[in-house]
Each structure stands twice: as structure tokens, then as C-alpha cells.
Amino acid sequence: MITYPDYQTRFPPEQWALPTVLEHQARTIPDHPFLSWTDAGTPRSFAETNREVNRIAHGLAALGIGKGDLVGLFLPNCVEYVLAWFALAKLGAVEVAICDMYKGAFLEHPINLAGARMVVTTPELLPLLAEIEAAIPTVEHIIVIAGADLPAPSFARITTSRFADLYSANDSNPGIAVSPRDLGAVLLTSGTTGPSKGVMMPHSQFYFFAEEDIQILGLTGEDVYMTGFPxxxxxxxxxTVYPCLIVGAHCVLYPRFSATDFIGRARRSGATVTNLLGATMAFILAQPEAEGERDHRLRAIYAAPLSPDLGDRFVARFGPVDFVDGFGQTEISMPFMTPRGVPRPAGASGVLNAQWFDVRLIDPDTGRDVEPGKPGELLVRNKADGIMAMGYIGMAEKTVEAWRDLWFHTGDSLKRDEDGWYYFVGRVKDALRRRGENISAFEVEAVVRGHAAIAECAVIGVRADQAAGEDEVKACVVLVEDAQLDIEDLIRWCEKRMPGFMVPRYVEVYDRLPQTPSEKVKKNELREAGITPATWDRVAAGVMLAGERKPPVTA
Structure with missing residues (x-):
């Protein structure tokens, strides 16, 4: 049975900490280009990046940030995001990564879950923090990436300062001892039966996950890696960023993903590798054909998941490229990877990375292993220290539940063939994924139920139009007795209270939702029904969200 080939990591395990890697590269390849914001201007070298990060780190230390402190990064894509992330790591402090589309209770949740002392943000997002000041008691200070003057609004309690004022004259390494086992970041993942969870990732896991990406892409210091993902x-x-740091590659960042300028960016940046998530490949292929579409250097694309027909169409149009894939979660890194140069069966996510992981596929009802070809819930256990998450911050019960029996229970269903290839089947847990974003059904339901006309709500994922294995959000609702529902009004209600990617596309009104004897909603029945003649479609109705464009038409 095939497994992923064993490999040596670029750095030994005792050096799996971001400050260690950055300082090593600044010494050994100081002038090599590392970080570019878009494809214009001169890239920062490894030495320049290290010095700039050191200056910011000393500035953060002067504000009282030290080892173990948690700091929220509530930012859109910008070069300051990377600099702040690296500077916090230099001090042994911890980034809390917060979606820049969050507002209200969604924004309060990660800040309070982590007990963040400080938040870094932009003038455009600052009012959202001002609105919830009373609800985020641990936040003492907000740093704003602003111009000469700090913008309104003012805060009653929280103090503010400019990001530019962090820059100390001292550009030496802070010299804080940061261990691979120290907490490096808190990243949010979807809630299933409750709010989103904050995954505690040690520095060692952050490094290891990046090393896995290096392995499947064959990444080297000669590569240029571009991304517009958040x-x-x-x-x-x-x-993307960390793999480039480890191998000495050049990373080119963009504000957001662009289907219309995908090849243009690849051409201008000289990109040799990139990532495509979910439906993004379908969006690229939906663009009008133009001259010079093969005029690029892309050699490999991490496509997760890869729809075989889309891959074939991509190659036929844009030229040969090596598609790689893997299966992982924030909590577990990537236990399945696609070996380079090995023919992959259609739909396969990869083979077991047996050097580092043990896995099981079980019947979630009996706990027994399933036979090859049968779907089962994926359980994962690490063979080396520090390559999986430390648990969920502020959620001890959820940590114990997920890691029960000394296995991590992923909540995802996969199957394995006789040759050792693994295939993603679906989600055992109640979560869905839309255009690269993980969505907690629980959180969407909580907002929908807040509408005056809604008595009950169950949110499910239904298959998207694109052939990329993604979901669209459907809200199945029961009305308050004698209430009338204007569905567009419900959509606007949701738009004001949740990120745009969470707003339902589909809404269907039910007299009652199917329930089990214990009064739990039978979501499997709702998923099986999918889109029915009674389902209202926001796209078909022409109801667009702010800043949203009509979806591309695929052939």
C-alpha cells in the first residue's frame, strides 16, 4: 500500500520556531528577495525584513507586550500583517488571527476567547471595535495602521496609537527565547454545535505544516509564490508565507484573490507556484479567453480540492502545470499528501504521511474501523511531538471531546481504496465551506433566529453551482405564528450582522423542521432534499450584497 515517501525537514525540530528561522535566513541569505506587496516595487530582502520586524518588536515591547501575550490582528491583507505577525513571534507573543469581515458578536467572540490585550487594525475597521468596546474588556490598546493623524472614533477606555509609531531605532534581534513548543498563533476554525473555536498552534506545528507544503510542491529558493488569499x-x-521563509523563496502578496487578473499577476510577479481553493479555479476558467494566457512561469499549483475536469480544462487553456493536493485541518496539519510524479486517481486527496501520522477511519456510531472503500470518520494521531495543535483556547471541554481516546476526531468522513489513496467524502460535523471560508452553521442560525419573523432555523450546506466540491448556505426556517416574511428583508438583516460569505443564498420556509425523538433537527433529511421548487434563491432573485458582483457564468 502506497504511503508518502519519508523526508528530512529543512531545519531540525529544535529550531522549529519562526524567530529562529527568520534570523537564520537573515544571516545566510541576507540579500535574497523575500517579501513583496503586489508585483510593483522592490521586494524586501530577508535581512531587511528581519531588521524591520525587530524595530516593530521593540516598539511592541515598549507598550508592554511580552512573552505569552495575545494580540488580535484584525486586518485585511497588507504587508503590515506579516510584519506584525513576525514581530509578535520575536517577543514570544501570540497572534490571534481575526477575519476582517467580522462585526458585532462575531468580532467579540475571538477577542474574548483569547483574552487579547491588544488589537492591530485599520482606520476602516476601527469603528467596528468602537461599537463593541464595552464587550471586549481585556483589550487595553489598539494600534491603527493610519497616516499622520489617528482617525475617529474615540474610545471611552481603550487607548490608541499609530502602527508607524512602533518603529524603534533599535533593529537588533530582541533575544527572547522562543521554543518550538511555545504557543505561536490562535487561528479560528468552524464551530459545529457551538461558536467557532480558537485553535492553539505551537511554533513547531506552524513550521511543520509549512514544511509539508514545501514537500508536496517541491518548493526551493528559486521559486516565486504568489497569493491573494486572506x-x-x-x-x-x-x-504560502512561511514555506517561502523556510526555503528562501520570494513571496508576493496581493490584497485579495482576482480571477480576472490571475494570469496577469502570474506574469508580472514571475510566480512559479500558487494555491487555488475551492471554486477559484472555476472562476478563472469562466473569464473570457485572451492572448498570451500561456505567457507565465507557473509550474505547480496547490489545488484543494482538485476537480479533475477543471484541472484538465486549466491545463488545456493555460499550459502544463503540476497540480498537488493534500488533506488537513488547522488542528492536525496534513496527514494526507499527493506524492510528486505519482499518478493520482481522480478525486483522491492523497496518501498517508505515515512517517509522521497514524490514522483510522471509523464508524462514528460504533467506533469500529471501516473496511476499504467504506466511508468513515477520520481519526488522527501524531508520531512526533509538536506537529498537531495544543487544543482549543478557552474551551477545555471541546479539547477533551475532540482528542478523546488519545485520537483527534476530525468530524470529517473519508474513504480509502486498496492502494492507500484517501478520498474526502463529506462532513460528519455540522459545518460547511463556501468559497474557501469555513462557516459555522450554529453561528448563522443564531443570527437568522434573531429576526422577528423567524421562530426556528436550521442552516445546511447544499452543493454549489461550481464543480469544485463547495457548499452554498441554505437557511431552512419556520415562521413565528401569523408572521409574514419578506425574504429580502431577512437577507439584509443577515448582511448587517454577519460576514458576507455567511449570508444565505437559499431560503426555504417550512411548516415544521424534521426532528428526532430527542427534538434535534434531522439535518440529513434537509441536505437530502437540497434545493426544492419551494427554495428561494438570492442569486436568481437578483438580490446582491454590498460589494458583490454577479457570479461568473461557466460553460
């Missing part, structure tokens, strides 16, 4: 996600952090 930096508050692991994909941009430990599957």
Missing part, C-alpha cells in the same frame, strides 16, 4: 487564514500563512 492572511487571517492558514492557507496564506503556513501554506
Amino acid at each position: 492572511l487571517f487564514h492558514g492557507n496564506a500563512q503556513f501554506l
Whole structure:
């Protein structure tokens, strides 16, 4: 049975900490280009990045930030995000990555879960923090990436300062001892039967996840890696920026993903590798054909998941490229990976990385292993220290539940063939994924139920139009007795209270939701029904969210 080939990591385990890696590269390849904001201007070298990060770290230390302190990064993509993340790591402090589309209770939750002392943000996002000041008691100070003057609004309690004022004249390494076992970051993952959880990732796991990306892509110091995916996600952090740091590659960051300028960016940046998530490949292929589409240097794309028909169409249009894939979660790194140069069966996510992980596929009802070809819940156990998460911050019960029996229970269903290839089947847990974003059904339901006309709500994922294995959000609702529902009004209610990617596309009104004898909603029945003649479709109705464009038409 095939497994992923054994490999040596670039750095030994005792050096798996971001400050150690950055300082090593600044010494050994000081002038090599490392970090670019878009494809314009001169990239920062490894030595320049290290010095700038040191200056910011000393500035944060002057504000009282030290080892173990948690700091929220509530930012859109910008180069300051990476600099702040690295500076916090230099001090042994911990980044709390917060989606820049959060507002209200969604924004309060990660800040309070982590007990963040400080938040870094922008003038545009500052009012959202002002609105919840009373609800985030641990936050003492907010740093704003602003111009000469700090913008309104003012805060009653929280103090503010400019990011530019962090820059100390001291550009030496702070010299704080940061161990691979120290907590490096808190990244949010979807809630299933409750709010989103904050995954505690030690420095060692952050490094190891990046090393896995290096292995499947064959990444070297000669590569140029581009991304427009959000930096508050692991994909941009430990599957793009950090791999470049480890191998000495050049990383090119963009404000957001662009289907229309995908090839243009690849051409201008000289990118050799990139990532595509979910439906993004379908969006690229939906663009009008143009001259020079093969005029690029892309050699490999991490595509998760890869729809075989889309991959074939991509190659036929844009030229040969090596597609790689893997299966992982923020908590467990990547136990399955696609070996380079080995033919992959259609739909396979990879083979077991047996050097580092043990896995089981079990019947979730009996706990017994399933036979090859049968779907089962994935359980994972690490063979080496520090390559999986430390648990969920502020949620001891959820940590114990997920790691019960000394196995991590992923809540995802996979199957294995006789040759050792693993295939993702679906989600055992009640979560869904839309356009690269993990969504907690629980959180969407809580907002929908807040509408005056709604008595009950169950949120499910239904298959998206694109052939990329993604979900669209459907809200199944029961109305308050004698209430009338204007569905567009419900959508606007949701838009004001949740990130745009969570707002339901589909809404269906039920007399009652199917329930078990214990009064739990039978979501499997709702999923099986999917889209029915009674389902209202926001896209078909022409109801667009703020800043949203009509979806591309695929062939």
C-alpha cells in the first residue's frame, strides 16, 4: 500500500520556531528577495525584513507586550500583517488571527476567547471595535495602521496609537527565547454545535505544516509564490508565507484573490507556484479567453480540492502545470499528501504521511474501523511531538471531546481504496465551506433566529453551482405564528450582522423542521432534499450584497 515517501525537514525540530528561522535566513541569505506587496516595487530582502520586524518588536515591547501575550490582528491583507505577525513571534507573543469581515458578536467572540490585550487594525475597521468596546474588556490598546493623524472614533477606555509609531531605532534581534513548543498563533476554525473555536498552534506545528507544503510542491529558493488569499487564514500563512521563509523563496502578496487578473499577476510577479481553493479555479476558467494566457512561469499549483475536469480544462487553456493536493485541518496539519510524479486517481486527496501520522477511519456510531472503500470518520494521531495543535483556547471541554481516546476526531468522513489513496467524502460535523471560508452553521442560525419573523432555523450546506466540491448556505426556517416574511428583508438583516460569505443564498420556509425523538433537527433529511421548487434563491432573485458582483457564468 502506497504511503508518502519519508523526508528530512529543512531545519531540525529544535529550531522549529519562526524567530529562529527568520534570523537564520537573515544571516545566510541576507540579500535574497523575500517579501513583496503586489508585483510593483522592490521586494524586501530577508535581512531587511528581519531588521524591520525587530524595530516593530521593540516598539511592541515598549507598550508592554511580552512573552505569552495575545494580540488580535484584525486586518485585511497588507504587508503590515506579516510584519506584525513576525514581530509578535520575536517577543514570544501570540497572534490571534481575526477575519476582517467580522462585526458585532462575531468580532467579540475571538477577542474574548483569547483574552487579547491588544488589537492591530485599520482606520476602516476601527469603528467596528468602537461599537463593541464595552464587550471586549481585556483589550487595553489598539494600534491603527493610519497616516499622520489617528482617525475617529474615540474610545471611552481603550487607548490608541499609530502602527508607524512602533518603529524603534533599535533593529537588533530582541533575544527572547522562543521554543518550538511555545504557543505561536490562535487561528479560528468552524464551530459545529457551538461558536467557532480558537485553535492553539505551537511554533513547531506552524513550521511543520509549512514544511509539508514545501514537500508536496517541491518548493526551493528559486521559486516565486504568489497569493491573494486572506492572511487571517492558514492557507496564506503556513501554506504560502512561511514555506517561502523556510526555503528562501520570494513571496508576493496581493490584497485579495482576482480571477480576472490571475494570469496577469502570474506574469508580472514571475510566480512559479500558487494555491487555488475551492471554486477559484472555476472562476478563472469562466473569464473570457485572451492572448498570451500561456505567457507565465507557473509550474505547480496547490489545488484543494482538485476537480479533475477543471484541472484538465486549466491545463488545456493555460499550459502544463503540476497540480498537488493534500488533506488537513488547522488542528492536525496534513496527514494526507499527493506524492510528486505519482499518478493520482481522480478525486483522491492523497496518501498517508505515515512517517509522521497514524490514522483510522471509523464508524462514528460504533467506533469500529471501516473496511476499504467504506466511508468513515477520520481519526488522527501524531508520531512526533509538536506537529498537531495544543487544543482549543478557552474551551477545555471541546479539547477533551475532540482528542478523546488519545485520537483527534476530525468530524470529517473519508474513504480509502486498496492502494492507500484517501478520498474526502463529506462532513460528519455540522459545518460547511463556501468559497474557501469555513462557516459555522450554529453561528448563522443564531443570527437568522434573531429576526422577528423567524421562530426556528436550521442552516445546511447544499452543493454549489461550481464543480469544485463547495457548499452554498441554505437557511431552512419556520415562521413565528401569523408572521409574514419578506425574504429580502431577512437577507439584509443577515448582511448587517454577519460576514458576507455567511449570508444565505437559499431560503426555504417550512411548516415544521424534521426532528428526532430527542427534538434535534434531522439535518440529513434537509441536505437530502437540497434545493426544492419551494427554495428561494438570492442569486436568481437578483438580490446582491454590498460589494458583490454577479457570479461568473461557466460553460
